[in-house]
Amino acid sequence: MSQPEIRNMEEFAAISGISRPTVSKYFHDPTSVRKTTRMRIEAALEKYDYRPNIYAMNQNRKLTKNIGIVVPYLADPFFGEMVRMIEGRCIEAGFTPSLFSAHGDQAHENDILDSLRSMKPAGVLLAPLGRQSDKSAIETFCKHVPTVLFDSNIEGMGEAFVGSDNHSFVSQSVEYLSRTGETPCFFEMRTPANPNANKRRIAYLSMMERLGLEPHVVKIDGTGWGFEEIGRQGGFQVLAEKSLPTNTVLCSNDRLAIGFLSACYESGVRVGRGPECQLRVASHDDHPFSRFTCPSLTTAAHDYTAVSDNAVETLFRLIESGGRLENRTESLFPARLIMRDSA
Amino acid sequence: MSQPEIRNMEEFAAISGISRPTVSKYFHDPTSVRKTTRMRIEAALEKYDYRPNIYAMNQNRKLTKNIGIVVPYLADPFFGEMVRMIEGRCIEAGFTPSLFSAHGDQAHENDILDSLRSMKPAGVLLAPLGRQSDKSAIETFCKHVPTVLFDSNIEGMGEAFVGSDNHSFVSQSVEYLSRTGETPCFFEMRTPANPNANKRRIAYLSMMERLGLEPHVVKIDGTGWGFEEIGRQGGFQVLAEKSLPTNTVLCSNDRLAIGFLSACYESGVRVGRGPECQLRVASHDDHPFSRFTCPSLTTAAHDYTAVSDNAVETLFRLIESGGRLENRTESLFPARLIMRDSA
DNA sequence: ATCAAAATTTTACTCGCGTAAATTTTATTA
DNA sequence: TAATAAAATTTACGCGAGTAAAATTTTGAT
Numbered sequence: 001m002s003q004p005e006i007r008n009m010e011e012f013a014a015i016s017g018i019s020r021p022t023v024s025k026y027f028h029d030p031t032s033v034r035k036t037t038r039m040r041i042e043a044a045l046e047k048y049d050y051r052p053n054i055y056a057m058n059q060n061r062k063l064t065k066n067i068g069i070v071v072p073y074l075a076d077p078f079f080g081e082m083v084r085m086i087e088g089r090c091i092e093a094g095f096t097p098s099l100f101s102a103h104g105d106q107a108h109e110n111d112i113l114d115s116l117r118s119m120k121p122a123g124v125l126l127a128p129l130g131r132q133s134d135k136s137a138i139e140t141f142c143k144h145v146p147t148v149l150f151d152s153n154i155e156g157m158g159e160a161f162v163g164s165d166n167h168s169f170v171s172q173s174v175e176y177l178s179r180t181g182e183t184p185c186f187f188e189m190r191t192p193a194n195p196n197a198n199k200r201r202i203a204y205l206s207m208m209e210r211l212g213l214e215p216h217v218v219k220i221d222g223t224g225w226g227f228e229e230i231g232r233q234g235g236f237q238v239l240a241e242k243s244l245p246t247n248t249v250l251c252s253n254d255r256l257a258i259g260f261l262s263a264c265y266e267s268g269v270r271v272g273r274g275p276e277c278q279l280r281v282a283s284h285d286d287h288p289f290s291r292f293t294c295p296s297l298t299t300a301a302h303d304y305t306a307v308s309d310n311a312v313e314t315l316f317r318l319i320e321s322g323g324r325l326e327n328r329t330e331s332l333f334p335a336r337l338i339m340r341d342s343a
Numbered sequence: 344m345s346q347p348e349i350r351n352m353e354e355f356a357a358i359s360g361i362s363r364p365t366v367s368k369y370f371h372d373p374t375s376v377r378k379t380t381r382m383r384i385e386a387a388l389e390k391y392d393y394r395p396n397i398y399a400m401n402q403n404r405k406l407t408k409n410i411g412i413v414v415p416y417l418a419d420p421f422f423g424e425m426v427r428m429i430e431g432r433c434i435e436a437g438f439t440p441s442l443f444s445a446h447g448d449q450a451h452e453n454d455i456l457d458s459l460r461s462m463k464p465a466g467v468l469l470a471p472l473g474r475q476s477d478k479s480a481i482e483t484f485c486k487h488v489p490t491v492l493f494d495s496n497i498e499g500m501g502e503a504f505v506g507s508d509n510h511s512f513v514s515q516s517v518e519y520l521s522r523t524g525e526t527p528c529f530f531e532m533r534t535p536a537n538p539n540a541n542k543r544r545i546a547y548l549s550m551m552e553r554l555g556l557e558p559h560v561v562k563i564d565g566t567g568w569g570f571e572e573i574g575r576q577g578g579f580q581v582l583a584e585k586s587l588p589t590n591t592v593l594c595s596n597d598r599l600a601i602g603f604l605s606a607c608y609e610s611g612v613r614v615g616r617g618p619e620c621q622l623r624v625a626s627h628d629d630h631p632f633s634r635f636t637c638p639s640l641t642t643a644a645h646d647y648t649a650v651s652d653n654a655v656e657t658l659f660r661l662i663e664s665g666g667r668l669e670n671r672t673e674s675l676f677p678a679r680l681i682m683r684d685s686a
Numbered sequence: 687a688t689c690a691a692a693a694t695t696t697t698a699c700t701c702g703c704g705t706a707a708a709t710t711t712t713a714t715t716a
Numbered sequence: 717t718a719a720t721a722a723a724a725t726t727t728a729c730g731c732g733a734g735t736a737a738a739a740t741t742t743t744g745a746t
Contacts, residue, residue, distance in 0.1 A: 007732090008731080008732055008733080009732065009733065010732080010733090018695085019695060019696050019697085020696090020732095020733085021695075021696065021697085021733095021734080021735080022694080022695055022696080024733070024734065024735090025694090025695090028734095032694090033694075033695085034693080034694060034695090034741095034742085037694080037695085051461050052461075052732080052733075053402060053461070053731090053732055053733070054398075054461050054462065055397075055398040055399070055400075055401040055402040055463075055732085055733090056398070056402045056731075056732035056733040056734085057398075057732085057733060057734080058398040058733095059396060059398040059399045059402060059701065059702065059703085059732080059733070059734080060700075060701050060702085060733070060734045060735080061733095061734070074417065074423045074426060074427070075420045075423030075424050075427065075631060076420070076423070077418045077419070077420055077423075080417045080418030080419070080420075080423065080444075081418050083417060083444070084417070084418060084444070084446045087444075087446070088446075091454075096458065098441065099442045099443070099444070100442070101423075101426070101427070101430075101442070103427045103430070103431075111434075115439065118394050118395075118396070118397050119397065120398075228632065228635050229634075232635065258632070258635050259635055261635075261637065262634075262635040262636070262637055262639065265637035265638065266637075266638070266639070266684070288418060289571070289601070289632060291572075291605075292571050292575065292601050292602055292604075292605040293605070293637070294604065294605055294608035294609075294636070294637035295608065295609070296605065296609070341609070350702090351701080351702055351703080352702065352703065353702080353703090361725085362725060362726050362727085363702095363703080363726090364703095364704080364705080364725075364726065364727085365724075365725055365726080367703065367704065367705090368724090368725090371704095375724090376724070376725090377711095377712085377723085377724060377725090380724080380725085395702085395703075396701090396702055396703070398702085398703095399701075399702035399703040399704085400702085400703065400704080401703095402702085402703070402704080402731065402732065402733080403703065403704040403705075403730080403731050403732085404703095404704070405704095
């Protein structure tokens, strides 16, 4: 930092004794200029804290160094965690991530896609709302912007999908539960917001058939993204009605399970593996809070690192190949069963 | 949408039969052009879906329509909720919010402030890391960018602070707990990340003195932003040592309490008001998950709406008055005691 | 030391829009 | 209806960079 204020790249180039276009090259890729040039620029950079005007930079660039990250619901710590890992990878690679949350609202998701288009991002990592998404809006968006979908797949949209293998989640949890106790029933929302929920139900049914067990799906009412409250109310209801077909409940996801466990607690229903317990509860996701439920939640964990790393790597490949991939790939990562106290 | 692709505002202006600068005015404020002009532009807008290049727009603008929102840790649903409300208000007012999370890391926070500066935002709403923040970096930033601090105050920085009144939180919880049972001890991290924690301890001590009760502060070890795990480990320790001075524990914040409750549950310590309970636990924040703990958590709630609305309004006032306010104001909103089952 | 090839730097032009000042149009008043 | 003030529009220029092509320097083999 020094006295004379540098107003633009012209002035900065003059001071460092190099032509402006060369300085411009430097800012795009410091290794693209001669070592001696780079050192002169970096020396000047220490004296006069100049930085290029990002708006002027991006104006004439067909492709910016921005990456859009869109999640459906940021108040869910699962996405907070995913975003943390993804952002880190993007920054490492020299990109500038921009974060957006649809906050569970379709109109908001569409607005995000709109403003994202005018940002001319190099690429976008999109976890769509799912059932609530405006499919045609997403389709149009993906035609214009190199996009990798993650977490929640929408058939055929985006150049690739990266997520977790729902079948792996459910097969492990069902296998474990049925091996160690009563047949699990499947506890889910009647109209799930997320396509993963459907895949999990289907996986449950097929797994039960394979094991020669009778499936029971318990569907509870409720809409929106307040899954915990929905699980809680659904829990109160099935407990009051005593309508649970078995003593083992497999929740579609951890947030439902968190609500269900609170209903159990308040209803005086003891949950866990022990002989004094009336109910076993398990679930899927390994939500950041699932280890703090009472009892701690047995669940199938996403491979957070693999999913986020692979999503980012896929996007980078997509960007490098000019925005289109040969064929749409779907990468699914298996779950890891986390045995805790609830089942 | 139509065939001929509009490449820039020049072409769009030609097609709508209006001069480019007038079209430019329209995009900044549609009401600033004559009604007949506006209608002609909007008619053309429907036929040819043109949108201005945001980078070219902002390049020569002294002030953009961007608003930066910075939070310390997005995996905490408290911030997810705050962000949701703040973003909504900004969009309503015609601004474009950009969201950033420091993910608990000082270097990351500094990087965010850096890139935020080059975005020339109209204003920034900053919830700093707190103790971990690089004070001088924040100070420098605030000198260059109109900034309102929220949630976590740093003395003298930013043009204003908007947050919750920690004294109100603690006085209500302490009053309630001591009126209805044993004297509460105060459960907190030895080196809290957030300045609110210090204010709460001080409020606890002064409140106890006012009530003529002996204060007990229980300090637990642990660093970072994994408060639940810290509360849990601290809980195991004090329960094992039987070192709790009273049967009533007032946690500094809900996330610690969530961890503490899980330790109680696993240790077989019954928490609640009933005669069969060994411990009462209360806390502060009304974290989105606090109603789903076992038992549900008695806590003092932030006025989320008031804080977020006031923060945004303060920032708008700041922007309108050119980036400086007469004197730095600190707006503190009182808490509301939420009685649930844990105390 | 020489000279062509490769790497780097410079020249020269463009991009898409903001904005002050000048001009024209519209609204107001008498 | 004419005069005049107010509002809207146009003219004219600048901003801060990207980038292709030309010019220069460096490299490397002889």
